[in-house]
Amino acid sequence: MLELKSVSKSFGSKAAVKDVSLAIPVGSMVGIIGRSGAGKSTLLRLINRLCDPTEGKILWRGQAISELKGAKLNQWRARCGMVFQQFNLSPRLDVLTNVLIGSLARQRGLGPLFKVFPIEERARAILELHSIDMEEVALQRCSTLSGGQQQRVAIARTLMQSPEIILADEPIASLDPANSQNVMETLAGINRDRGITVLVNLHALDIAYGRQFVENITENPSQMEVKDTLEAVA
DSSP: OEEEEEEEEEETTEEEEEEEEEEEOTTOEEEEEOOTTSSHHHHHHHHHTSSOOSEEEEEETTEEGGGOOHHHHHHHHHHEEEEOTTOOOOTTSBHHHHHHGGGGGGOOSSGGGGTOOOHHHHHHHHHHHHHTTOGGGTTSBGGGSOHHHHHHHHHHHHHTTOOSEEEESSTTTTSOHHHHHHHHHHHHHHHHHHOOEEEEEEOGGGHHHHHHHOSEEEEOGGGTTSSOOOEEOO
16 A cells, blocks of 8 residues: 655745645556646655655555665665656667666666676566567667657666556656557556556546546645545546
8 A cells, every 4th residue: 555644745835745645555556637736746756755745654565665764765766666757768878778777776786887787687678678569679779769669668667677666757748649548558557467556647638548547536636635535437
């Protein structure tokens, strides 16, 4: 269970997230719907601990991740994969190397600094690309790919972390309808086939896609103090 208990985050005098309480079962795929500036991205960053809550607690499987420090915090971040709107790929590197970068948290020594990865990691990266139908472009530069392809590469990179949960921050906001569909199908397949919990931020206009894939939708994360904020989607 992912639990947020009365979580708030303020930047100076501005409340980005206000008194959020949620309980999300492990293995769910949940969509967070809201306008720009509603606090969706901040909410995911709080879960990943890219920023810390001003108030409240965040728990994963009963562990208070909002209190983790040092090595334990790094371990949590490795188990909590992030997918960003802007992909965050290295455009001059080939697809395979970009995916392999996701394994850095598990690597030791100087090899990864020089883009030298163990054969077993390279084999796994190819399998991850195969799982999203992208193995044919493994040796192409990322700069040659479409936006949708780049986002799927970013998802494969995240899978190299062996995450327990994936936080996707508006992953289809800059994509056309066809690529949006492909990316959402990829995330839904990962959730369905691997049992990985997925939280995905979407704009209100993207609900058409979200309703096909996510189990639950919650709106306006900056105003989640109301009861029953998770609403089942038939």
